[in-house]
Amino acid sequence: MSTRDPFDVQQKPKARAAAPRAAAAKRRNTVVGADAARIAVVLRGFAEGNYDGRVDAGAIDDPGLRAIAEAVNGAASAVVEDLRQAHQRVQIVTAGIDEAIEAMIRLVIQGDLSGSLRAGSTDSALTPLIAGIGQVMETLKKFVTETREAAMQLSTSSAEVLAAATQNESSTSAQASAIHETTATMEELKGASHQIAENAQMVAAIAEQTLSGAKQGEGAIKAFMGSMEKVRHNAVEVDDAIAKLSKRVERIGTVVEVIDEIADRSDLLALNAALEGAKAGEAGRGFSIVAAEMRRLAENVLESTKEIKNLITEIREATHAAKEASDGNKREASEGEKLGGNAMASVSGILSGIQETSDAARVIHLATQQQRTATEQVVQSMSEIEEVTRQAQAGSKQATGAASELTKLAERLAELVKRFKVE
Amino acid sequence: MTGPTSELVLFQVGPRTFAAVVHDAIRIGSVRDVPAEDLVLETALGAPRACTRGIVVASHDEAVERTLVVDQVIGTRSVPEVQVQPLPAFAAACLTSGAVTGFVLLDGDPVLLVDLPTLVREHATSAAPV
Numbered sequence: 001m002s003t004r005d006p007f008d009v010q011q012k013p014k015a016r017a018a019a020p021r022a023a024a025a026k027r028r029n030t031v032v033g034a035d036a037a038r039i040a041v042v043l044r045g046f047a048e049g050n051y052d053g054r055v056d057a058g059a060i061d062d063p064g065l066r067a068i069a070e071a072v073n074g075a076a077s078a079v080v081e082d083l084r085q086a087h088q089r090v091q092i093v094t095a096g097i098d099e100a101i102e103a104m105i106r107l108v109i110q111g112d113l114s115g116s117l118r119a120g121s122t123d124s125a126l127t128p129l130i131a132g133i134g135q136v137m138e139t140l141k142k143f144v145t146e147t148r149e150a151a152m153q154l155s156t157s158s159a160e161v162l163a164a165a166t167q168n169e170s171s172t173s174a175q176a177s178a179i180h181e182t183t184a185t186m187e188e189l190k191g192a193s194h195q196i197a198e199n200a201q202m203v204a205a206i207a208e209q210t211l212s213g214a215k216q217g218e219g220a221i222k223a224f225m226g227s228m229e230k231v232r233h234n235a236v237e238v239d240d241a242i243a244k245l246s247k248r249v250e251r252i253g254t255v256v257e258v259i260d261e262i263a264d265r266s267d268l269l270a271l272n273a274a275l276e277g278a279k280a281g282e283a284g285r286g287f288s289i290v291a292a293e294m295r296r297l298a299e300n301v302l303e304s305t306k307e308i309k310n311l312i313t314e315i316r317e318a319t320h321a322a323k324e325a326s327d328g329n330k331r332e333a334s335e336g337e338k339l340g341g342n343a344m345a346s347v348s349g350i351l352s353g354i355q356e357t358s359d360a361a362r363v364i365h366l367a368t369q370q371q372r373t374a375t376e377q378v379v380q381s382m383s384e385i386e387e388v389t390r391q392a393q394a395g396s397k398q399a400t401g402a403a404s405e406l407t408k409l410a411e412r413l414a415e416l417v418k419r420f421k422v423e
Numbered sequence: 424m425t426g427p428t429s430e431l432v433l434f435q436v437g438p439r440t441f442a443a444v445v446h447d448a449i450r451i452g453s454v455r456d457v458p459a460e461d462l463v464l465e466t467a468l469g470a471p472r473a474c475t476r477g478i479v480v481a482s483h484d485e486a487v488e489r490t491l492v493v494d495q496v497i498g499t500r501s502v503p504e505v506q507v508q509p510l511p512a513f514a515a516a517c518l519t520s521g522a523v524t525g526f527v528l529l530d531g532d533p534v535l536l537v538d539l540p541t542l543v544r545e546h547a548t549s550a551a552p553v
Contacts, residue, residue: 264453268476271451271496278430278445278499288499295498 035060039069042076051080089123096126104133111419113141141422148417155410162403165396172396176389183382186375193375197368204365207358214351221347225340232333239326246319249312256308263301270295427504431527433497433534434478436468440534442527445499447539449479449488457490463546464492467520468537480539482547489543502527507536520545 038055045053054076055069107113116134270291277288430445454462454477462477464470477490509525510518522542526533 268451268453271476271498274499275432275445275448275451278432278501281430292498 032062032065035062035065035069039065039072042069042072046072046076046079051076051083089125093123093125096123097129100126100130100133104137107137108140112421113137113144114421114423141420144417144420145422148414148420148422151410151414151417155407155414158403158407158410162400162407165400165403169393169396169400172389172393176386176393179382179386179389183379183386186379186382190372190375190379193368193372197365197372200361200365200368204358204361207354207361211351211354211358214347214354218344218347218351221340221344225337225344228333228336228340232330232337235326235329235333239323239330242319242323242326246316246323249315249319253309253312256305256312260302260305260309263298263305267295267298267302270298428501429504429507429527431500431502431536432478433500433529434476434493435495435497436466436471436493439469440497441468441537442500442529442534443478443537443539447480449481451496452477452479452490454490454492461488461490462492463489463543466491466542466546467518467522468542478539480543482540482543489547491539491543500529502529 038060042053042055045051054073057066057069057073060066060069107115116137273291274288274295277284277286277291280287431442432445432448433440433442435441454474457477463480464474471492471494473494474492476493476496478493478496479488479490481488506528507525508527510523515523520542522538522545523535524538524541525536527536528534
């Protein structure tokens with residue numbers, strides 16, 4: 001094999017440089033130019049990858065060109081041989097590569113990563129490839145091992161996640177149910193709070209009315225006590241008047257007694273005068289008539305004094321009754337004042353209690369209004385929480401589904417990874 | 424009024440009215456002014472109730488005055504003597520007291536006529552210790 005490079009283009013300028021000289025010598029030798037042209041055609045075919053062309057060196061007369069033609073032909077043959085060898089080597093290497101790749105694929109498909117790659121070709125060019133594939137296999141083995149462990153952990157974790165998600169979904173459902181019930185209860189509580197607030201307002205109004213009524217009652221009791229004081233004072237005055245009247249009546253009785261005594265004596269005198277007139281007979285007739293008249297007057301006086309005595313007796317009885325009535329009035333007035341005082345104390349206590357009740361009712365009214373507002377806010381918040389919980393429940397269901405899917409995927413991954421044997 | 428008349432003093436003892444000749448009575452007095460031992464309370468005429476008047480009567484010896492307690496001295500009355508009648512014998516026999524001497528018709532009603540000194544004496548006799 002020639003060591004010359006058939007593609008050495010540096011030689012072409014020389015040939016072309018020889019062309020001008022050949023052209024110059026054209027005149028001397030046109031044949032040389034034609035040979036050189038044939039050589040150039042062959043070289044152009046080489047340049048285009050066509051190594052089949054050959055220069056018929058025997059037909060060239062010029063020794064230089066002939067040598068060149070022979071060199072071209074030799075170079076072409078060498079190149080063809082080299083190409084053949086290279087092609088053969090490529091085929092060998094390609095077969096080795098294919099074998100290695102097929103072995104690797106076969107191992108991967110079989111999942112057996114426990115062994116090492118055994119290449120049928122011992123071409124040194126495959127050594128880096130085999131070494132690389134070995135490294136890939138080791139890396140893959142390590143990766144599969146780690147993936148298996150990760151798959152196992154993932155499976156375990158996904159199962160835990162699924163359990164947690166299921167638990168969470170259950171809890172979320174229970175929470176949503178509880179929140180729904182709580183919301184419903186809070187709605188009822190809201191209505192109850194509204195009713196309580198209205199009732200508290202009504203109680204406060206009634207307490208105010210009661211307070212006003214109690215104050216009026218207090219004023220009435222004060223007026224009653226004033227009246228009782230007047231009654232007692234009047235009873236004392238009536239008592240004094242009755243005492244004076246009684247004294248006057250007693251005085252009248254004394255006077256009447258005197259008058260009665262005088263009338264009685266007058267009657268007696270008239271009787272005796274009539275008696276003496278009668279004793280005197282006809283002479284004393286006129287005397288007897290006067291005496292009878294005097295006696296009639298005396299009897300009239302006695303009759304009048306008797307009536308006066310009866311009247312005095314009636315007046316005594318009446319004054320006695322009036323005195324007893326007055327004493328009764330004083331006792332009743334005193335008792336009334338005492339009862340009024342007790343009633344006043346009771347009403348004061350009641351008034352104080354009603355005042356406290358009214359204040360408490362007002363405070364309760366305010367508190368219930370605040371409670372109603374707070375309850376409405378709570379109901380609003382509970383509605384929002386319920387909505388959020390509903391969303392959380394939906395998310396929890398989705399999470400459970402995803403966890404379930406993840407578990408399945410993890411199991412699937414574990415199953416897949418189990419196919420690879422690494423030990 | 425014509426003809427002779429009798430002057431009588433009328434008095435009441437209890438529910439009944441009696442008559443006496445005015446000369447039998449010394450005077451009319453008050454019971455309270457007389458000592459109790461001089462009073463003549465219960466007699467054949469009965470017992471007085473009011474005891475407001477006393478007819479002072481002289482006893483037969485006229486040494487002692489007695490006061491006949493009566494309920495009321497009605498007054499004096501002049502009546503015709505024809506209206507003064509003696510007590511019928513049967514009635515006089517029935518009466519235990521001799522003080523009732525007759526009767527007098529006053530306004531158509533008979534009123535017993537009493538001899539006051541006899542009445543006082545009978546009371547004194549009955550009251551005297553045996």
